[in-house]
Amino acid sequence: MWSLLPRKLQATAIVFATIIAYLGLEWTYAWFASTPPGPFRQASFIVTIITGVLVLAANWAWPLLWRMIPALGRTLFPDLNGVWQGKLVSTWVDPATGEVMPPIDATITIRQTLFTTHVSLKTGESTSHSTRAFLERFAETQRFRIWYSYNNDAQAQFQHRSSPHEGVGFLECESDDLGSLTGRYYTARKTTGDIEVSRRSSSTQSKR
Known part of the structure; x- marks a missing residue:
């Protein structure tokens, strides 16, 4: 289903995820290096966790969304599960x-x-x-x-x-x-x- 999303939306999601992942890694490194992370890095780490959870939740909930929003099947791809x-x-x-x-x-x-x-x-x-x-x-x-x-x-x-x-x-x-x-x-x-x-x-x- 991901492959059918508009290219601009895919690119935006990938860029956003890359930035968040980078900031999350920086925060993790700073933590283990005993360098107190600043508020921005703390926030980026939290957002990284939330983003990962949302991706997993979206993948799990997609069949439910298919059933609740029939337009998804008509505009993207039908649920053939x-x-x-x-x-x-x-x-x-x-x-x-x-x-x-x-x-x-x-x-x-x-x-x-x-x-x-x-x-x-x-x-x-x-x-x-x-x-x-x-x-x-x-x-x-x-x-x-x-x-x-x-x-x-x-x-x-x-x-x-x-x-x-x-x-x-x-x-x-x-x-x-x-x-x-x-x-x-x-x-x-x-x-x-x-x-x-x-x-x-x-x-x-x-x-x-």
Whole structure:
């Protein structure tokens, strides 16, 4: 979510945090060096503590703000936290039979905070976890997209036909339908597939 904030606001917050952190370090050094810190340094140290607490509180409270202020989801990015269930449809064709794989049942779990986004996907044979993720907003068409890279690891009994691999994928929704996600994935094994899931639960935050 942080990446979608205006650049000027990001720069202002970073500069402010840097100044406060520097003053806080100066105060700490003066304290341990037995040099009585002046009132300004004392105040800067207090502000440093308060700033750190506020950052942690903002990250923790962000899902609550999403629910209390719906406009945040429309102007920044919707709250996609939760468990999603649906299908993967691979384009892979069995070279021995020429047959296309049937749709695969899949469960996707999305965890978002103010600063991070994590996507995991589980099927009957393997599990994937995102290694990086970033958010993209298409204001003109009111669409929102999560891009992510991932590592996939199949269960031992299936690794003879599904070796561990890396890939990238995306999931997107429209502002008037936040209960379903569609997307696509691309693997390092040169296969692709489509993703279609629906929200089943939005309670991942409370289970952490």
